[in-house]
Amino acid sequence: MNKLAVFVEGQTEQVFVERLLREIAGNKEIEIKDCRPTGRRKGKPTHLHIEASTADSRNKFFVLIVDCGGDERVKSLIRDNYDSLVKKGYQAIIGIRDVFPEQRANIPKLRAGLHYRMKTVPIQVEFILAVMEIEAWFIAEYTHFRRLSNRLTVERIQSEIGFDPSTDDIELRDHPSEDIRNIYQLAGFAYNKSKTNVQRTVGLLDYANIYVELGQKINDLNCLLEQIDAFLSNG
DSSP: OEEEEEEESSHHHHHHHHHHHHHHHTTSOEEEEEEOOOOOOTTSOOOOOGGGOOOOTTOSEEEEEEEOSSTTHHHHHHHHHHHHHHHTTOOEEEEEEEOTTSOGGGHHHHHHHHHTTOOOSSOOOEEEEESSOTHHHHHHSTHHHHHHOTTOOHHHHHHHHSSOTTTSOGGGOSOHHHHHHHHHHTTTOOOOSSHHHHHHHHHHSOHHHHHHTGGGTOHHHHHHHHHHHHHHTTO
């Protein structure tokens, strides 16, 4: 069985990554388990109960998605559990977090810091940064706005919000979560971090477009897609 561990910043990333994995996997036999660590003690490592995963041996692929509960915990939880993951037979580890609240100018330093003192053998951890927030990826898949409401045309978004999601570089937006909230409000819809809101948005996204088109425009998203492809090609 091939095993992948994905450590994500929070619930939004967890919901999106799970749907993305299922869409890319298609009819492949895949099991996905979500978990969130509890009982954190200041200054002490946080060890996951990795052995508690009930991976079905009939499935070729197993993915553990860890909701780290904060951007700063993505690296620390990977570091704390790296050896256990290797021992349990995981072949790949991915960490996903937003750049925010860091400044865009600090992205090179942030990338370097994520890899600093992180083990590379036998697994090279891949860190994915959503610039500035993962909502930038949702905005870039702008066709989903019309599926939410016919009132959310590109022309209206550009006129009332001030940018064109179909052509502008969304990674230059400083607060994508605010942008998507403002766009949704044009049609009387809310957007926040509640699971219901996130699931609605994630369910509206065109994953074929994300896979074929957006990966060519957003480097970190492309890296994530490549990692998933590599994992699923080993079965």
